[in-house]
């Protein structure tokens with residue numbers, strides 16, 4: 001069994017990133033379990049909270065990554081870069097310095113935008129940062145015009161090219 005933990009960098013109720021993550025089991029190979037981790041209780045990074053004061057949500061976050069075989073970051077592009085939620089997640093997982101659980105993991109990145117950019121800028125930044133931590137990026141899927149590539153309701157990708165890219169990235173784990 002291969003276990004992936006998945007993070008959406010958007011808590012928006014109709015988030016495309018969350019909806020794409022919810023669609024992933026459709027494209028996963030047999031024997032793969034993908035668990036979406038809810039980031040809404042994770043506070044902003046504050047070094048004062050390290051140690052005994054570490055919030056339960058952060059303990060759970062770090063444990064989920066430590067126990068997973070791989071990670072999926074679904075990362076919205078905000079002003080050409082990370083959403084605060086994505087960056088906050090990476091910051092928590094990178095600490096304590098040198099002991100962070102975000103290392104030597106297989107990582108898939110998904111960035112989608114309604115506009116024409118397709119999230120390529122944030123995708124490139126995350127790919128570079130994952131390499132910095134010694135992780136291996138198995139796939140970086142980007143898509144523009146995402147509102148035309150998903151069903152209006154539900155978590156269904158209707159665009160076959162995007163679906164094939166998601167399937168290939170999951171197979172690469």
Ligand SMILES: Cc1cc2nc3c(=O)[nH]c(=O)nc-3n(C[C@H](O)[C@H](O)[C@H](O)COP(=O)(O)O)c2cc1C
Pocket residue numbers: 010011012014015016017018076077078079080081112113114115116117118119
């Ligand atoms: C603060 C902010 C900045 C944004 N900046 C960009 C951007 O630089 N490039 C882009 O293509 N879309 C940008 N967008 C649009 C997002 O791609 C779009 O809102 C997307 O649906 C967000 O992901 P979500 O649906 O998972 O919430 C921005 C949106 C917000 C709220």
